[in-house]
Amino acid sequence: xxxxxxxxxxxxxxxxxxxxxxxxxxxxxxxxxxxxxxxxxxxxxxxxxxxxxxxxxxxxxxxxxxxxxxxxxxxxxxxxxxxxxxxxxxxxxxxxxxxxxxxxxxxxxxxxxxxxxxxxxxxxxxxxxxxxxxxxxxxxxxxxxxxxxxxxxxxxxxxxxxxxxxxxxxxxxxxxxxxxxxxxxxxxxxxxxxxxxxxxxxxxxxxxxxxxxxxxxxxxxxxxxxxxxxxxxxxxxxxxxxxxxxxxxxxxxxxxxxxxxxxxxxxxxxxxxxxxxxxxx
Numbered sequence: 001x002x003x004x005x006x007x008x009x010x011x012x013x014x015x016x017x018x019x020x021x022x023x024x025x026x027x028x029x030x031x032x033x034x035x036x037x038x039x040x041x042x043x044x045x046x047x048x049x050x051x052x053x054x055x056x057x058x059x060x061x062x063x064x065x066x067x068x069x070x071x072x073x074x075x076x077x078x079x080x081x082x083x084x085x086x087x088x089x090x091x092x093x094x095x096x097x098x099x100x101x102x103x104x105x106x107x108x109x110x111x112x113x114x115x116x117x118x119x120x121x122x123x124x125x126x127x128x129x130x131x132x133x134x135x136x137x138x139x140x141x142x143x144x145x146x147x148x149x150x151x152x153x154x155x156x157x158x159x160x161x162x163x164x165x166x167x168x169x170x171x172x173x174x175x176x177x178x179x180x181x182x183x184x185x186x187x188x189x190x191x192x193x194x195x196x197x198x199x200x201x202x203x204x205x206x207x208x209x210x211x212x213x214x215x216x217x218x219x220x221x222x223x224x225x226x227x228x229x230x231x232x233x234x235x236x237x238x239x240x241x242x243x244x245x246x247x248x249x250x251x252x253x254x255x256x257x258x259x260x261x262x263x264x265x266x267x268x269x270x271x272x273x274x275x276x277x278x279x280x281x
Contacts, residue, residue, distance in 0.1 A: 018030060037252065045244050048244070061127065062126075071134060086132075090132065093128070094233055097233070098229065101182055108243060128270075129263075129270050132271040150209040151277070154205055159198075162194035164194075174187030178190075202220070206219055230268050
């Protein structure tokens, strides 16, 4: 626990600094680098004996997305339909993946022995995440340089609040398991506590960060959906680790495991939030 706290105290300010102070090109480079580490960790879920070969398909598809889709600030800020489709695909994937996690182990027969599906799971998890973070960071960058950074920070605050609320409420009141075969410690009471705290944090953070929503109702709705999906997203990685007999995705972050262990909830939250936020404006 001590190592975990020390690492968090170092990483949290670094993340905040990067979100607000890195230029958009450097921010894109940083997110891409982190995601490539995530893809490498994902190879354990595909074929742990030949991880370099398992990495190639994901890198190729990610590279193709960079060739097809412009990633300059102006194009990202305009958020054309091609980007919205990526967010939609990512959001649909997380709904389907959540269903797989909630019905595990029955659902395992659909994909356990299908290596191509495990490849697809990784691409659907990380590529929409990457582009959703890009889109939010570049939002309205020409007229308000820090607006996009505030949006990215807002989503992070929602997920962190949900994790904190779920941990304490689950530990105190937890009785009804969400998916006992996947993660025995996650409960419906924890989910409820996480949602409540995240909505309170979202209410205050949207005002503090001057983030515009069409209405308070829309903000609360987007927050609610984002938080629920983020909690379920954590279950999806837990399911894959359980099937692959892996405790942590890696040990690259002392006390916290790997990159995927830290961004699993964010991978689910960002595409959903970005889709709902951008189409509601």
